Amino acid sequence: RKEVEQDPGPFNVPEGATVAFNCTYSNSASQSFFWYRQDCRKEPKLLMSVYSSGNEDGRFTAQLNRASQYISLLIRDSKLSDSATYLCVVRFSGGYNKLIFGAGTRLAVHP
Amino acid sequence: EAGVTQFPSHSVIEKGQTVTLRCDPISGHDNLYWYRRVMGKEIKFLLHFVKESKQDESGMPNNRFLAERTGGTYSTLKVQPAELEDSGVYFCASSPLSRVEGTQYFGPGTRLLVL
Numbered sequence: 001r002k003e004v005e006q007d008p009g010p011f012n013v014p015e016g017a018t019v020a021f022n023c024t025y026s027n028s029a030s031q032s033f034f035w036y037r038q039d040c041r042k043e044p045k046l047l048m049s050v051y052s053s054g055n056e057d058g059r060f061t062a063q064l065n066r067a068s069q070y071i072s073l074l075i076r077d078s079k080l081s082d083s084a085t086y087l088c089v090v091r092f093s094g095g096y097n098k099l100i101f102g103a104g105t106r107l108a109v110h111p
Numbered sequence: 112e113a114g115v116t117q118f119p120s121h122s123v124i125e126k127g128q129t130v131t132l133r134c135d136p137i138s139g140h141d142n143l144y145w146y147r148r149v150m151g152k153e154i155k156f157l158l159h160f161v162k163e164s165k166q167d168e169s170g171m172p173n174n175r176f177l178a179e180r181t182g183g184t185y186s187t188l189k190v191q192p193a194e195l196e197d198s199g200v201y202f203c204a205s206s207p208l209s210r211v212e213g214t215q216y217f218g219p220g221t222r223l224l225v226l
Binding site: 004034043045046087101102103 | 144153159166167202214215217218219
């Protein structure tokens, strides 16, 4: 079983749509959670950290459910520029900083 | 502020040859990481330096891979001899020592193709 699992997509949505990404992780010792965005042939870039209380940044809302080991990302009013691969990323506890990546979910927003 | 830089951007070599990848982290970042994405798979951790010391090298695939960070500044990752399955994109990332929550800044990657 993969340590971080995501729906591979792709998700094809029209501009203005709301789209939700889901992610599950297997290690209950996971400590920190992130959504990264990766454009085609580019490096991953941090989109937002995910906190237990849930957090919002403009059109983006992230939620964490530790009991279910589940993370989500909601994008409202999607724009063409949101087209990218969204990576669910987890960091385990224990003093190490290595990031564990999901395979990513590709999003294509069309006019 | 300059970001993480990597050299070369692309490398095409034949099986059995040696390749050395270089990473220059953001100035002042003591944490330096190497990751790799092979075709169709997720990005995977290779190793982590704190300054010049290897903190965690649990992701290194085998002894054909050698990473160094002399002086605690830039890092090199050497693959010798390269095999076909080493093809992929090698990312370097860095973060400040004080940044414990795990935000890492990635370089543009080196695309390695082993023929």
